[in-house]
Amino acid sequence: MTAHSVIHDRILQVYQNRILLGEDGLEYKLRPGAVSYVRGEFLSKTILQAGAVRTLETGLGSGLSTLFILEASVQNGAQHHSHVIMDPGQESFFHGVGTRLLKNTEVWEMVEFHGEASQTVMPRLITDGRTFDAIFIDGDHRFDGAFCDAYFAHRLLKPGGVLIIDDVWMDAVYLVCHFVEASYRYEIIGELQEGYSSAGPDAEIDDSFTYGRAKNRPSIRAYRKPLQDVADDYSFNLPFSPVREQIPEDVVRRRVSELSREALVALSVGDKKTARVLLMRALRFQPTRVKTHLRLARTFLPSGLARALGGKTHRSERRD
Ligand SMILES: C[S@@+](CC[C@H](N)C(=O)[O-])C[C@H]1O[C@@H](n2cnc3c(N)ncnc32)[C@H](O)[C@@H]1O
Incomplete structure (x- = not known):
């Protein structure tokens, strides 16, 4: 069995059982914040099509999105420590379900995990001169957190690299997307208008998910960074205006x-x-x-x- 099909089987198993093992050996329910299957597939396809090998992700959570990324990047030739992930709440809030999932799928060697906030890890990676082919943002969803992730991601992505942002329907994240488009001139290369929640069919769906749908905002969106970085232009007249959107x-x-x-x-x-x-x-x-x-x-x-x-x-x- 090839590495990517082993990863894919594990993904299917998690969605079917909806139970994850923590680092403490106890079982925990899959949280609704995990990427839904369709969003994960979108993520995987985008990484595959981009030919991405060096990848980064903020917010490990359940580890599902990481598996989707690795499923694609191994097909592109990714090897040891090719995927950088960070999550300050992994051990405490998540009981280590994400790290355990990666170890049990035998892909732990492929990742570089930091149990810290992205806002402290990403600047260090910049200082070390690291660059990435694709970055997935799904960590702190408040405006300041999501904005910092986008700011640092912009500096870590290679020219023409791919940025994927999850939960675009949320007000704070939507505003960050608007900034990335208007000021950094990122080009939208794909998005989904489904799969807002990963909660099971019998779960009570948070109203915020229907709120996003009603606003006709995507659940996830992918961008390409321009080859010529406009933010490098120190005449520094980046255009940005607040979102003035009308719900149809x-x-x-x-x-x-x-x-x-x-x-x-x-x-x-x-x-x-x-x-x-x-x-x-x-x-x-x-x-x-x-x-x-x-x-x-x-x-x-x-x-x-x-x-x-x-x-x-x-x-x-x-x-x-
Ligand atoms: C929506 S969950 C991510 C779900 C994950 N993509 C999955 O498929 O399971 C958000 C995650 O971001 C983490 N997080 C919150 N603030 C963060 C930060 N400043 N840096 C990195 N991760 C953060 C949370 O602990 C949580 O695990």
């Missing part, structure tokens, strides 16, 4: 309608708390919609009074 009207209408319908179903069975949460989500998309405000008010009233005021059932409001 039909997407807003559809999402608000879905949420209202679910809220009415909840109200009809007396579940006012769920109805309230759903209606508040709907207001995030359409803050001025009077009907939603009135329905929200009903969730604070005693059930009898709410019914009398509401009049309609969710069935009669289906065409909402």
Whole structure:
């Protein structure tokens, strides 16, 4: 069996069992923050097509994205210590499930792992003169963390190298992407509009995932760094303006309608708390919609009074 098919089999096994072994020998559930299968496939294909051998990744987590990267890079000829990964929470928060997965797949020799934050590791790599063919950012998702990763990645990537950014739907990450495009002039070479969550089919999906979908933002995006680095130009007039995006009207209408319908179903069975949460989500998309405000008010009233005021059932409001 070839090295990449051994890695691929292990990937399939993890998604099937959804259980990982920690460094302490205990079993842990696969966390929903891990890359979903389709996003992992996208990552792997992008690395393969780029012919990348020297790779870097921020945020080891469960180790799944690392396996997808290695699956592709071994086919490109990658050998020992070709993939640099970092994660300050691997031992504590993740109980070492990522490091254990790599050891059990017998690819530990292929990685250089740092149990530290990317913001301290990446500048050291720059000082050491290291460069990479492809970099995957999936570490600290807050703006400052994600921005630092992109800033250092830009300095570590070879000209024409590939940058892949995960969770583009998040506001902070989306803004970082906008900066990379507008100021560093990175070219989008691929993206996905699916596979937002890696949670299993029976898992409760975090609303933030549907938020990303509703904004028509990709789950993951790949860029090519320009051959000529504009950030090296010290006349330093990098263009950048805040994102002024409009969510398409039909997407807003559809999402608000879905949420209202679910809220009415909840109200009809007396579940006012769920109805309230759903209606508040709907207001995030359409803050001025009077009907939603009135329905929200009903969730604070005693059930009898709410019914009398509401009049309609969710069935009669289906065409909402
Ligand atoms: C969404 S998870 C990554 C999931 C991973 N790609 C996978 O497939 O399982 C984010 C990871 O980033 C790590 N992280 C958070 N802040 C970081 C930082 N400053 N530098 C590197 N990793 C960081 C977290 O500990 C977590 O493991």
